[in-house]
Amino acid sequence: MGQLCIEKPKQKHPENTLQELNQKPQNQPQTQESSLLNPNLTEQEIKEKTQIKLLDSVNTHQNQAIHDIYQILSPPLGSGSYAEVRMGIHKVLGITRAIKIISKLKASNEEITRVLHEAEILKKLDHPNIVKILEIYQNSQQIFIVTELYTGGELFDAIAESQHFSEKEASTILKQVLQGLNYCHQHKIVHRDIKPENIVFESKDKRGTIKIIDFGTSRIFDPHQKMNQKIGTPYYIAPEVLKKKYDEKCDIWSCGVLAYILLCGYPPFNGKSEAKILEKVEQGNYDFNSEEWDIITEQAKDFISKLLEKDPFKRYTAEQALKHTWIVQQNDDIQNQLPQIDRYLKNMKTFKSTKQIQSAIYQYIVNQFSTQEDKSELLKTFKALDTNNDGQLSRQELLIGLKKIMNEDEAIEEVDRIMKDIDQNNSGSIDYSEFVAASINRTKFLSQDRLSKTFKAIDKDGNGQISIDELKLIFGNGLVPDQIWKQIMHEVNDKEEISFQDFSELMQNLAF
Numbered sequence: 001m002g003q004l005c006i007e008k009p010k011q012k013h014p015e016n017t018l019q020e021l022n023q024k025p026q027n028q029p030q031t032q033e034s035s036l037l038n039p040n041l042t043e044q045e046i047k048e049k050t051q052i053k054l055l056d057s058v059n060t061h062q063n064q065a066i067h068d069i070y071q072i073l074s075p076p077l078g079s080g081s082y083a084e085v086r087m088g089i090h091k092v093l094g095i096t097r098a099i100k101i102i103s104k105l106k107a108s109n110e111e112i113t114r115v116l117h118e119a120e121i122l123k124k125l126d127h128p129n130i131v132k133i134l135e136i137y138q139n140s141q142q143i144f145i146v147t148e149l150y151t152g153g154e155l156f157d158a159i160a161e162s163q164h165f166s167e168k169e170a171s172t173i174l175k176q177v178l179q180g181l182n183y184c185h186q187h188k189i190v191h192r193d194i195k196p197e198n199i200v201f202e203s204k205d206k207r208g209t210i211k212i213i214d215f216g217t218s219r220i221f222d223p224h225q226k227m228n229q230k231i232g233t234p235y236y237i238a239p240e241v242l243k244k245k246y247d248e249k250c251d252i253w254s255c256g257v258l259a260y261i262l263l264c265g266y267p268p269f270n271g272k273s274e275a276k277i278l279e280k281v282e283q284g285n286y287d288f289n290s291e292e293w294d295i296i297t298e299q300a301k302d303f304i305s306k307l308l309e310k311d312p313f314k315r316y317t318a319e320q321a322l323k324h325t326w327i328v329q330q331n332d333d334i335q336n337q338l339p340q341i342d343r344y345l346k347n348m349k350t351f352k353s354t355k356q357i358q359s360a361i362y363q364y365i366v367n368q369f370s371t372q373e374d375k376s377e378l379l380k381t382f383k384a385l386d387t388n389n390d391g392q393l394s395r396q397e398l399l400i401g402l403k404k405i406m407n408e409d410e411a412i413e414e415v416d417r418i419m420k421d422i423d424q425n426n427s428g429s430i431d432y433s434e435f436v437a438a439s440i441n442r443t444k445f446l447s448q449d450r451l452s453k454t455f456k457a458i459d460k461d462g463n464g465q466i467s468i469d470e471l472k473l474i475f476g477n478g479l480v481p482d483q484i485w486k487q488i489m490h491e492v493n494d495k496e497e498i499s500f501q502d503f504s505e506l507m508q509n510l511a512f
Contacts, residue, residue, distance in 0.1 A: 152201025
């Protein structure tokens with residue numbers, strides 16, 4: 001395999017590595033305001049929407065200092081003009097995270113808006129191949145975005161270091177990228193800067209899970225309206241983006257470029273200057289004539305041609321690309337590799353959370369404590385059940401899975417109850433985080449040690465009681481009315497504080 005013939009930026013910019021091709025400021029997509037602020041809602045509607053807000057695992061902490069919660073380590077993992085990334089250890093939970101620190105003093109208003117826009121986009125996404133934000137803190141001078149820590153490095157470096165990328169290795173990576181993008185596109189979100197620098201490995205195992213990162217150029221799109229900003233990175237940008245008239249399929253073109261590079265080590269559209277590269281992109285001509293392609297299968301070449309189709313109307317969608325013979329045949333049939341599927345589906349069957357606060361705290365524990373090892377087999381099961389690759393489990397997909405462990409009549413009877421208990425955000429499907437929480441070993445996750453650490457993390461003043469104000473800091477976002485908090489607290493006892501004994505009994509009820 002040839003060496004990667006793409007020059008990587010000499011300085012790593014955690015805040016953004018995109019090449020903007022026009023000088024016009026980027027219009028930021030509109031985001032919906034919380035309907036909890038709507039004064040016309042009935043008390044019952046407020047209760048229902050409160051549950052959704054309680055289960056939002058990403059919270060912006062306005063009144064907490066991050067240094068009280070995390071020990072931030074040196075040196076930085078990466079730094080740029082107005083941001084840096086450091087590791088941080090949660091002082092109570094003992095868990096290591098990545099913390100992106102943005103300087104409000106060094107960043108322009110547009111740059112800060114872009115950072116916050118990226119966070120808002122990521123808060124909407126819940127997929128195993130997309131970076132996960134856990135918490136956001138800010139003060140007058142800085143914004144702190146806490147995410148999972150990924151230790152495997154960038155795909156760019158893996159390509160540069162590798163002397164050989166087999167078709168199986170390449171297809172495994174591309175399948176995960178396409179699954180993440182299919183989920184995004186189903187949720188009307190386009191990334192617009194897919195490239196090896198924005199794809200990282202979760203761990204040192206390059207055969208493991210990849211994550212799509214850097215959603216700074218992403219936006220919510222209208223499927224009936226073309227986008228018109230010329231934005232992206234020259235090697236990977238789609239021809240129609242240069243013409244300022246494009247849709248979400250610009251991401252698929254970028255995947256085609258990525259596939260080409262993975263298999264031969266150099267880009268399909270190359271040149272000695274940015275202008276020459278863009279000229280070749282606009283023409284859209286590429287070939288498989290060099291000797292590196294002699295050993296590549298016709299299926300792989302056909303797959304690339306479907307993604308690098310110049311006409312966006314004829315170009316594959318992410319869903320179509322995932323069904324291409326090359327992707328399907330290169331990836332082993334995961335349905336035959338699931339010895340744990342019975343156990344996970346039985347865990348889902350027995351999961352029943354009866355209280356809003358119980359659900360919220362349990363999701364918090366799973367988000368904080370679940371490791372890559374914990375989720376490895378769960379991820380295989382989730383993707384095996386997710387037959388249409390949209391990153392969610394529908395009622396029908398779950399029903400098919402349940403039929404593997406019980407007869408059809410029992411499965412039909414069980415599926416609606418499971419959907420009701422597990423679909424905590426009432427989306428109509430089971431999201432990845434909901435699946436993990438319901439399927440994981442609850443006895444392990446609700447050990448006395450973890451319950452004690454979680455209680456201490458919530459009990460900020462250390463008085464041995466969790467108050468409404470302390471719950472607000474973790475789950476409230478300032479949007480849940482006090483009377484609703486009192487009702488939620490009364491699920492546990494008739495007081496406005498929760499002792500550790502109450503807390504432990506509440507959570508251990510989930511384990512059995």
